[in-house]
Amino acid sequence: MNEKKLKSILEKIHDKNYDCMILTQFNNIRYISNYAPTSFAICLLKDDPIILTSSMDKELAEKTSEIPVEEFKSFNELKKLFEKDNFKKIAIESSISISLFRKIEGNWDLNIEDFLEKERMIKSKDEITKLEKAAGISHKSFKELNPMKKREDGFTEWELAYELGYLLRKNGAEKESFETIIATGTNSSLPHARTQNKKLQTPILMDWGCKAEGYCSDTTRTFVYSEKQEEIFDIVFEAHNKAIKSVKAGIKSCEIDKIARSIISEYGYEKNFIHSTGHSLGLDIHEIPSISKKDETILEKNMVITIEPGIYLEGNFGVRIEDTIIVGKNKAEIIGNLPYSI
Incomplete structure (x- = not known):
């Protein structure tokens, strides 16, 4: 079921020419991966999606997530990943905090989208x-x-x-x-x-x-x-x-x-x-x-x-x-x- 959800959301991301979507809202991450964060976590929705989570949550994430998990190191490392993948246009959630927004700003276009919220409207x-x-x-x-x-x-x-x-x-x-x-x-x-x-x-x-x-x-x-x-x-x-x-x-x-x-x-x-x-x-x-x-x-x-x-x-x-x-x-x-x- 999560694979079907992921495919549907990726289609929406690609339709608007985004390279990736960043998820930080806990229930959006849970919806797409089955992993319910208890501390800091970021999900990068792209063709090869990944969840970056804190060391405190890593064991829980590895046991429950249907998306590959890695430990979050720093925002500098996150930005290097964006540069490596040549991200130009990135979708973000409306719920993202100002402080987090500023930490991920860079040479890429960040735009608010409600792909997850709309996907979640119809229940399986x-x-x-x-x-x-x-x-x-x-x-x-x-x-x-x-x-x-x-x-x-x-x-x-x-x-x-x-x-x-x-x-x-x-x-x-x-x-x-x-x-x-x-x-x-x-x-x-x-x-x-x-x-x-x-x-x-x-x-x-x-x-x-x-x-x-x-x-x-x-x-x-x-x-x-x-x-x-x-x-x-x-x-x-x-x-x-x-x-x-x-x-x-x-x-x-x-x-x-x-x-x-x-x-x-x-x-x-x-x-x-x-x-x-x-x-x-x-x-x-x-x-x-x-x-x-x-x-x-x-x-x-x-x-x-x-x-x-x-x-x-x-x-x-x-x-x-x-x-x-x-x-x-x-x-x-x-x-x-x-x-x-x-």
Whole structure:
């Protein structure tokens, strides 16, 4: 599979007359080689690709990488390699740091390209299996957590997040795919609220995920109690369902966002939906495309995205519902079957 990925990316590199592409982003290196760096590493994508890694990581790289590995010596040695291979035009990632950019500058043309990010948009069967595994662990752990019972027992947000982290690992996760959000009471009106050391209040908004074999899961559930909270929940749920029903190969990302946003607007809460409708995910928790107003990416079969509309009433409460879905030719498939209320 990595050989197929490499061939596809090399074709893109050659099509734009690059001699090489430099990768430093850890998950891009992992995607192309199966080696997950833990310290400094550079991958040179060319006809005879190579990974240069630190001495600390060399043994790990040699055991896992499907691309030949050598120890990184210095940037002077790297530049000598460029000169030896007569590099004139080199592609780099947009995520490269300014300090690293300056270290590799020389008598060659450096240009930012998103070859890897675009290649990673469409998931292979193996990648989808890993995403499904991560979601399965995440959902199983959530059911075992039983947050409603924890509220009755007087748990704090911190304690709930800590126990969820334990259950995720117990059930096979490597770690959380991002810092778990447990936002209760008025704190739930903050989309990226910080989990606090306070007793669980109502509503309870939980946004969590884990990594399995490097791939991420991402789910949000909100548990409501009052009549007003239920009213907002129903609106968000309608937007969530209609957005998912609209997803299929050939639709633009922005069109899905528009569908979710139009439902919420019909009920007068347009100004309270303050983020995009979703995003892609894979080795990273946020990948392209985004499901947002300005993203005109046309979805293709086997892209994997989240749908997560929300309404946030400042100083009062918020509701968000999120599922991860696989784009199909004619419809979408939700990963997992986690209930929306318990």
